[in-house]
Amino acid sequence: MTRPARPAAAATRPGFVWALPAAVFFLLFAFVPLALVAVLSFTSWDGIGEPHFNGLDNWTSLFDDPVMLQSVWTTLLLTALGVAVQTPVSILIGVWAAGHQRNRAVLSAIYFVPLLLSATAVSVVWRAVLDPNFGVPAQLTWLFGDGNLLGTKGGAIAVLTFVGVWQYTPLHALLYQGGARAIPQVLYQAAAIDGAGRVRQFFHITLPQLRNTVITSVILMVVGGLTTFDTVLILTQGGPGTDTTVTAYYMYQKAFKGFEFGPGSAVALVLVVVATLISLVLVRLSGYDRMRGTTEGM
Secondary structure, rough: OOOOEEEEEEEOOHHHHHHHHHHHHHHHHHHHHHHHHHHHEEEEEOOOOEEEEEOOOHHHHHHHHHHHHHHHHOOOOOHHHHHHHHHHHHHHHHHOOOOOOOOHHHHHHOOHHHHHHOOHHHHHHHHHHOOOOHHHHHHHHHHHOOHHHHHHHHHHHHHHHHHHHHHHHHHHHHHHHHHHHHHOHHHHHHHOOOOHHHHHHHHHHHHHHHHHHHHHHHHHHHHHHOOHHHHHHHHHOOOOOOOOOOOHHHHHHHHHHHHHHHHHHHHHHHHHHHHHHHHHHHHHOOHHOOOOOOOOOO
């Protein structure tokens, strides 16, 4: 009895060996460092000598630390503000950039320039632009008062949100541009025949077709917002006081400024767990793990 022939797709499917380099890379540069951080979170170590095991001392003191709890809420606030502002702006710009307007390509290229800059360079530039002594706020005192936008909690939060939106909106707009261009034009043609204008086409065709792109973009925003560090380091340094101290910056303060690597590792582990849980919740609630194509014929 002859065995049935294997399907062509199964015969050419790559084996585990093809995934081995990526698996080794992930093991060495993600899993092993994370495991070492977990071990350090149960020790007392100043970076010199041998770490000393101290049980749950770091964890008990961490959850009794008001700055730690405040940093988590500040991180969540900045993340929520970033998502709330970036999402509609990115959708509008991305859908516009996907069209055939005059000079669209040139304007899109100019707008996407911030995407090419590092977060450090962007923060340094905005730090100079918003300087209360010689920056823009100092010249427009009728609008900004004393000009010290970073001197109040509300002003500092607003600046951090604005700088994040200014730099990362082009990335998400690019995602929406690609998604909008993948929408079959026959849908718009049929809607136009039925008398639907641009606004109705946007809400009844474009947005539903961009659902998967919206989910992907929001997840990227959330992960990026939860790990914000360099912008806070350069613009506010956690101030005024501890009002803009996010969890990643608090970890830096504990470990690399206070030389308390045990508590700093505990903060880092909390950040990883919170980011992972929020990402999993978003994936489950949004149906990201069950995404299907929304383009015609799929």
